[in-house]
Amino acid sequence: MNLRIPPLLRRAVPAGLLALASAAAHAQLAIEITGAGANRMPVAVATFEGENALPRAVTDVVRADLERSGLFKMVELGPSPMGADAPVDFGRVRSRGADAVAVGTVSPSGAGRYQIQVRLHDTPKQVSLGSQAMVMAPQHYRATGHRIADFIYEKLTGEPGVFSTRIAYVLKSGSRYELQIADADGSNAQTALASKEPIISPAWSPDGSRLAYVSFEAKKPVVYVHSIATGQRNVAANFKGSNSAPAWSPDGRRLAVVLTKDGQSQLYSVNADGSGVQRLASSSGIDTEPAWSPDGMIYFTSDRGGSPQIYRVPGSGGDAQRVTFEGSYNVSPRPSPDGKSLVYVSRNGGRFQVTMLDLASRQTQILTDSSKDESPSFAPNGRMVLYATEVGGRGVLAAVSSDGRVKQRLSVQSGDVREPAWGPQPRN
Amino acid sequence: MKLVRFTLPLIAASVLAACSSAPGLDGQGAAVEDRSGAASSGVDSSRVTTVTADGVGGAGIAALKDPKNILSKRSVLFDYDSYVIKDQYRPLVEAHAKFLVANPTMKMLIQGNTDERGSREYNLALGQKRADAVKKALGLLGVAEGQLESVSLGEEKPSCNDATEACWAANRRGDMLYSGEF
Numbered sequence: 001m002n003l004r005i006p007p008l009l010r011r012a013v014p015a016g017l018l019a020l021a022s023a024a025a026h027a028q029l030a031i032e033i034t035g036a037g038a039n040r041m042p043v044a045v046a047t048f049e050g051e052n053a054l055p056r057a058v059t060d061v062v063r064a065d066l067e068r069s070g071l072f073k074m075v076e077l078g079p080s081p082m083g084a085d086a087p088v089d090f091g092r093v094r095s096r097g098a099d100a101v102a103v104g105t106v107s108p109s110g111a112g113r114y115q116i117q118v119r120l121h122d123t124p125k126q127v128s129l130g131s132q133a134m135v136m137a138p139q140h141y142r143a144t145g146h147r148i149a150d151f152i153y154e155k156l157t158g159e160p161g162v163f164s165t166r167i168a169y170v171l172k173s174g175s176r177y178e179l180q181i182a183d184a185d186g187s188n189a190q191t192a193l194a195s196k197e198p199i200i201s202p203a204w205s206p207d208g209s210r211l212a213y214v215s216f217e218a219k220k221p222v223v224y225v226h227s228i229a230t231g232q233r234n235v236a237a238n239f240k241g242s243n244s245a246p247a248w249s250p251d252g253r254r255l256a257v258v259l260t261k262d263g264q265s266q267l268y269s270v271n272a273d274g275s276g277v278q279r280l281a282s283s284s285g286i287d288t289e290p291a292w293s294p295d296g297m298i299y300f301t302s303d304r305g306g307s308p309q310i311y312r313v314p315g316s317g318g319d320a321q322r323v324t325f326e327g328s329y330n331v332s333p334r335p336s337p338d339g340k341s342l343v344y345v346s347r348n349g350g351r352f353q354v355t356m357l358d359l360a361s362r363q364t365q366i367l368t369d370s371s372k373d374e375s376p377s378f379a380p381n382g383r384m385v386l387y388a389t390e391v392g393g394r395g396v397l398a399a400v401s402s403d404g405r406v407k408q409r410l411s412v413q414s415g416d417v418r419e420p421a422w423g424p425q426p427r428n
Numbered sequence: 429m430k431l432v433r434f435t436l437p438l439i440a441a442s443v444l445a446a447c448s449s450a451p452g453l454d455g456q457g458a459a460v461e462d463r464s465g466a467a468s469s470g471v472d473s474s475r476v477t478t479v480t481a482d483g484v485g486g487a488g489i490a491a492l493k494d495p496k497n498i499l500s501k502r503s504v505l506f507d508y509d510s511y512v513i514k515d516q517y518r519p520l521v522e523a524h525a526k527f528l529v530a531n532p533t534m535k536m537l538i539q540g541n542t543d544e545r546g547s548r549e550y551n552l553a554l555g556q557k558r559a560d561a562v563k564k565a566l567g568l569l570g571v572a573e574g575q576l577e578s579v580s581l582g583e584e585k586p587s588c589n590d591a592t593e594a595c596w597a598a599n600r601r602g603d604m605l606y607s608g609e610f
Contacts, residue, residue, distance in 0.1 A: 198584035200548050214552075219610060220579040221552060242556050242580045245549045258553065260580075264560065265553035286553040301550055308550055331547040345547060352546060374547060393591070419548070 029186030029397070029417065031068060035407030040073040041156065042097045046082035048104035053114065054141045061145025062102070065163040065185065066152060069383075070406025077101070084117040090126045098123055102152055109135055118148050120155050129155045142187060162379045166423040167386060168192070168202040168211055169397060173415035179213060181228065184379075184422075186410045192228060201245055204423045205252050210272070211421075212236060212246035212255055223257055225272050236274045247290045247298070249315065256280060256290035256298055256315075267300060267313070280317045287311075293335035299323065299342060301331045310344055324357070326364065332375060336382045341402070343367075343376045343385050354387050356402060367404040377422045388418045491527070492606060498523045504562055504602040508543070511557035513565055521562065524604055525569030532572060537610045538562045539603045540580040541587075543596035552582035562602040 045063050066072045075098040082088065082103040093101045102120050109115040119131040132151045136144040146163040153161030162184055171178045177199045182189040193199060197216040204211060211226045221244045223237040237243040241260030248255060254269045259277075267280040267287045281287055283304040290300040296315040301308050304320075307328040311320040324330040329347035336343070339359075346355040346364075351371035357364050372390040379386065379399075384406070386399045391409070395416030399408045411417060491497045504517045513521065528534055540559030542551040559578035566576060588595035 198581075200552075200582075200584065216581070216584060221582075241578060242552060244552050258549070260556050260560075260578075265556050286550070286557060288553040289547065289549045301547070308547075329546065331550045347546070372545075 028189055029182055029410040029412055031186050032409045033068060034409050035405060036070040037405045040071060042075050042099050043072045044075040044077045044093060044098035044101040046077050046101060046103045047079055048106050049081040049083035050106035053106060054138050056141050058141045058145045061142050062149045065146060065149035068408060070401060084119045088121055090123055093123050100156060113137055116144060118151060120152055160381050162381050164426050165380060168421045169417055170199050170419040171415050171417055192226060200419050202419060202421045203246050203248055204421055205248050206250060206424055207252055207427060208424045214244045234273060236272060237270055245288050245290060247292055249292055250294060258288045281313045281320055289332055291334050294339045299333040299335055334376050334378055336378055337380055338382055343378060345373050345376060354385060354400060365404060367400045375419055377420055379422050380425045386420045386422045388420055499527055502604045505597060506558050506600045511561045513561055521565045522569060525566045525571050528571040528575055535575050535607045537605045538578045541585060541599055541601050542583045543599045544583045544586065548582055552580050555580035555582045558602045
């Protein structure tokens with residue numbers, strides 16, 4: 001999945017920039033595809049006319065995104081560019097086996113910026129499926145590539161793509177913990193918080209501007225809310241005992257949290273600024289890991305029945321209803337963005353695995369073949385589930401499609417990656 | 429001002445003396461008087477007076493660190509997915525309860541821990557239950573609520589890092605820390 005940089009362009013990149021890129025490489029998440037869909041659609045992304053004016057080939061980003069989704073098989077068309085409005089040689093494209101082809105034109109639009117026009121064609125029908133135009137600064141070629149991949153993905157699958165989203169996760173290197181934010185393809189990793197004490201349970205606000213998380217920097221678990229762009233943060237819950245498991249309400253105003261101030265781990269909600277604490281549910285056991293579903297229900301883990309199982313309660317509080325019944329360990333529930341299914345971790349003969357439950361049919365499916373899965377998190381389009389697992393004794397992130405077919409792994413060269421959270425669609 | 433300065437330590441000393449029916453606490457009153465003496469003279473700038481937090485004398489701390497004393501043992505180990513204090517740890521919990529009752533100014537932070545398997549947040553809650561179990565046992569043995577705080581570190585602070593049954597067992601623990609140790 002390495003970017004292919006044409007030799008000419010490679011010479012154009014200042015040597016210092018390359019050195020910087022390689023120095024940062026050890027901390028970058030590298031993506032590896034470990035399983036793909038059974039029937040991948042063959043698609044070609046032609047070299048765009050004029051794209052050699054950009055620092056890197058934007059179409060390389062587009063191809064890598066589409067390939068990584070596991071739904072497409074990329075077809076090579078060679079180096080000759082194909083413009084957005086030029087006639088397409090459908091015979092040649094079809095002879096390579098591509099069912100769809102994306103063509104495009106990059107042209108200067110003044111003030112150092114570029115206009116990029118993309119058109120997608122259905123090759124068997126020889127018709128245009130649509131076009132999109134955007135203006136970009138050349139250094140934003142990756143972001144632009146992700147948006148083009150989103151456009152192609154949506155045209156071909158009918159669902160929004162998630163190539164422009166971000167992920168948050170915790171990187172542990174030695175005794176150092178970093179809460180990092182990266183693009184969904186693992187590139188462009190940036191540290192939001194560095195600490196000598198553990199950081200767990202990052203949760204994105206619905207608008208993607210803030211993260212809530214649990215930090216142990218005060219020698220005990222305390223919930224913070226952190227504005228990503230400014231780095232400003234406030235304590236959202238620091239009561240006597242432990243404070244943990246923050247989850248945003250769909251309107252982004254309140255957080256469900258777990259507090260032990262009145263004894264056991266129990267569910268409460270607070271405003272994001274820490275005010276207005278309210279109890280959500282009561283039990284004589286552990287209640288934890290709340291997660292809001294789009295219909296306003298809160299799914300959570302409780303051992304009130306003797307073993308950890310998943311329950312749900314109205315977001316305004318009320319009586320809890322049990323959701324999982326199979327097995328003796330079902331934890332970390334996350335409702336899908338459409339509210340129709342639930343992903344969680346189940347223990348099966350000593351293995352902890354990401355499991356999908358269809359809430360209407362009650363059918364369950366174990367999605368992974370690993371054994372130390374934790375912290376599942378849906379992509380905002382519900383297609384993929386990101387989770388933490390262990391490979392060779394090291395913490396890695398992995399993603400699996402909601403049908404279990406497509407599999408990816410994200411790891412760093414050194415250190416453990418854990419506690420992933422897939423961010424929302426960016427708001428334009 | 430001089431009256432106030434002398435009165436407060438004297439009250440503290442007499443309260444401590446009244447409470448201390450247990451042996452080994454004879455030094456308490458003297459320790460408090462030493463502190464007030466240093467504060468009221470306050471002229472000799474080269475003099476160093478050792479102050480132990482919460483007014484506990486050296487004899488008490490020594491017992492906590494003496495490897496031959498049961499009080500030097502601080503960990504209660506638990507079974508997998510359990511927060512029941514096993515019988516073998518009763519004498520240990522009773523010894524710490526006795527010490528806390530005899531030293532009512534001493535505070536304890538109980539940290540619950542778990543092994544690495546399963547959900548971090550569920551493990552945090554499980555660690556809390558372990559800390560709470562120790563706290564409750566100490567409370568039933570007469571330790572005042574205000575002397576105790578129970579928190580959880582979940583699976584985040586293992587004492588042993590191998591993925592072995594022996595290591596996991598060592599990590600499923602409640603640790604008892606005294607004032608000055610956390």
